[in-house]
Amino acid sequence: MANQSRKTPLERVEYVLIVSTLLLLVVFTMQPLLNLLALSLSEPSKVAGFSGLSIIPDGFSLDVWALLLQHPNVQRGIFNSIWMTATSVCIGVFGTALMAWGMSRPGLPGRRLIFILVLVTIVFEPGIIPDYFLMKRMGLLNSPWSVIMYRAVSAWYLIILIRFFEEIPKELLEAAELDGANPFQVFFMIVLPLAKPALATIALFYLVLHWNEFFHAMIYLNDQSKWPLQVVLRQFVIEGDKIAIVGANNANNNIGLAQINIRALKAGMILITILPILAIYPLILKFFTKGTMSGALKG
């Protein structure tokens, strides 16, 4: 700010150009999303001619959202996504923290071996088909637990947590041990409270990962009633299967949902799916950005 006054006209023009370029990127990023939002909030009768460029709803109506949220397939998708994500996040955070704590203890016999075994899983992934057969063999095909357990503990987040735990001051732990705390007490009463910010970050990582999960849900779950929201969305928007949302009868008779332009329904569906991400976006910005920045500064 101090050299603001020393700026030459050329420098001001440069600055305007730099900011404009970035604002162009903002428009490129946000316009497609805002367009879909406007589309989904427009008066159903005006959707047909709605411009792909506009970001202002033409008229205002919540019909699309209301109809989608009342639809049994969408409701089931939301329900499935929420419980599956919540379960995965709990298992993930807890499992990762426990394992990371053990692996962060210097002197743990076999520590290096375990570390290498974990690294091997990052480097070598035998692929979709062996995974599929594993699920089949375990009788998990068509069970939500196949999707929940698949990648329940991420090797990457494990490594991040190990790094964090390694930095906990030794004195703190030794003091607790002198007071007669056993390793479990140390973990639950000292380490976990200390690690709250790191655990929150990991929880958010897992939350985004599992909420956005569709591929394994798509290949493991045959039963439509078990599909998470992403797969319901995919069936409707990517596969173009109108019946999934509109319903066979309605699609033919042009009543109810089918009266609303399919385009607006697709837009609404996309937004319903990203709504939870938007809801926690401020938290994501806080934790992800801070985590990434501080990590990089240290490294």
Add this chain to the structure above:
Amino acid sequence: MAGQEEQQLATVLSNGNVPASNERRDERILNGFSAMLLGVRQWWPYYAMMAPGLLFFFIWHYVPIWEAKMAFENVRIIPPNIWVGLKNFQVLFSSPIFHQVLLNTLIISGMKILFVFPIPIMVSLLLNEVRNGKLRGVIQSAIYLPHFLSWVVIAGVFIALLSPTDGAVNEIGQAMGFQPVSYMTNTGTIRWVLVISEIWRSAGWDSLLYLAAIFAIDPQLYEAAEMDGANRWQKIWHVTIPGIVPTIATLFILNMGLFLSADLNQIVNMQNDVNASTIDIIDTYVYRMGLSTGEYALATAAGLFKAVIGMILVITSHLVSKRLTGKGVW
């Protein structure tokens, strides 16, 4: 299929070392199994805490490696399968479809390295020039968002954006006098759709990694440059860019390590009947052959081929990166 961004993140977050403390002790333990048993008495609570995680890694990561032996077998409906050695690989490598798939994978990865990789670097350089913290914050919050959306959502957004009848891109095109193009179902444009949508998703967020490196540059270097009368571009060229070259090198090498991936999640959502052959990659081939056609052995062989080459690439890139910049994949 290791998430690229996770990998990048972990790299930046970690200081790039397998724990080396107590190395001597570890080696002794590795050498003597009896010593391990002795240690168990003292360390069992930690093993108990690690048990769920270890069990998870064993079942979900090591058992599939065993299952992958299917690649060397004739998979029969009624077991047992018959060992056929490398026959499946011979069939695979002589298949023209697989050649096309391999070529597609290389082309798409190449295009992404060439056209997607530099964008976040430029974005971070521009962001660093924005001195107004609030303005920068607003820009950052907007451009980071797509990173947190699934590829199903992003594909849905792009299908709408590129629609020949009411998509924004074709409306602009028509206003400029062009005929509407169906970008999603055009074999000439679909690979570019992959590139552009990848930019849409990662240009913002990936710039954060470089921005972090820029913020770590010693401010005195800028002050010295200013004393020498350097202007904005000279400072970028002589201070900022040299300051982030290690980060650029690390991320570039890591990207090379993922060359055979080309992003299954993206392509599985962008593929349709018309464009399928143009953007069919190894992973989509494995998925289709295995789970749609039921050619389990062939699909596993293709997957294993990718896994082995991928492993060599990742380890090589890790070693090269470690050597050059001190930072590796893990």
